[in-house]
Amino acid sequence: MMNYESGEPGDRPGEPEPPDPAPAVTARALTAVRGDRTVLRGLDFTLPAGRVTGLLGPSGCGKTTLMRAVVATQAKVTGTLTVLGSPAGHPGLRPRIGYVTQAPSVYDDLTVRQNLDYFAAVLLPGRAHRAGRAAAVDRALADVDLTDHADALAGRLSGGQRSRVSLAVALLGTPDLLVLDEPTVGLDPVLRRDLWDLFHRLAADRGTTLLVSSHVMDEAERCHRLLLMREGAILAEGTPEALRRQSGTTTVEEAFLHLVDTAAHASPEEPRP
């Protein structure tokens, strides 16, 4: 793929993965400005279709802004951003992208099922789709393991349950691209494992492309590919294995630290905007 022109031999290790398909998202010179701060500084990256790409970096490095740019809710974005073959923000993309914000965005004063029913009606309006909607709602409930809580008010659920309702909403329309902002934050280890299993099932069975952000480096190992971010720039892009091999480290966290140190040595006076 064009993005790996460095042609590192380590990019494709002994590989359990099939060769990368065409990218679902391609960004060139992606820049975003919030107020007088440049949050994204000319990023180039691709998201391979049907894979789980992890977006990792410390809090405040621009992960959310990058995701908001991809789903076209971020204003003042420049550069080229192609999503599923159309420029980001194209109205035709709206039914094809699922986006889950960090804070769960659901109606607290509706039950879980009523929340899903409404968002399903927005995605698939009309009487003709009634059966399809009911099936989509049931499947989304099962996907996030909330079938037993379907009739509970969203506001009465625990934080982790509410964020799974928010995730279920994003799964409703069987989106081609799923953008998840820190979906596993604050969840217990069992739930985290279950959710990561779900992400991989979505990629494998439904061909969904996933972009999952996290600031917890140990989740990196669960991704097919990684984008490591720091201060509005992409530090590195590749499989977890390739990143470890390139920096001669045993964990992605060490690789990240190594890359930060190397970058600091290479340009000790990094220009600040």
Place this chain on the structure above:
Amino acid sequence: MTPARTLATAARVLRQLRHDPRSLALMLLVPCAMLFLLRYVFDGSPGTFDTIGASLLGIFPLITMFLVTSIATLRERTSGTLERLLAMPLGKADLIAGYALAFGLVAVVQSVLATGLAVGLLGLDVVGSPWLLLLVALLDALLGTALGLFVSAFAASEFQAVQFMPAVIFPQLLLCGLFTPRENMAPALEAISNVLPMSYAVDGMNEVLRHPDVTGAFVRDALVVAGCAVLVLALGAATLRRRTT
């Protein structure tokens, strides 16, 4: 705009209200309680009750819907559900019309109760048709919904949103002719009251109070209120942005 999405939005807003019976009860019963109170405050002068009562029948829906809509839309903005909806294939008009439809329906129930109580039990003396009172009340409710939607864009918190009530509603309340006929005000104030929509709502109610038929002035008043509602709704739509910073 898709009618099915508009209706789904209206149904969702009503469902939210159903989970909040206390708010619903306050919306429906407070106007009735106020009218009841007013009737006995002006026990000795039934004429005053007629004028003020009729005016209030127009003002209640405006204030209630203003408050409810500004808080509801603000919650929609702060909870992230607005961003989520605008990232989905939902037209802005679907959302606004959905809200207007749902709260319009609540306003109809509120007005039926208040008008029924005032005319039926409290002896409010209306020369014209009570249906026309209801029509103006509905238009006022739409205006309140529109204003609430619009100002919610300028409120960063629910705390700020309720402060918009005195800022937007009270001046209109003072200048609408509820307390003293608008002709008796200082000329500058009368001029201001001429451009405030609530003045026309109250004028319209008073037309129904005094005339058995639909008068030209009533039609003008109703059209002004409806026009203002549509204008402000359009302004409100402009404050809904798919991309935000």
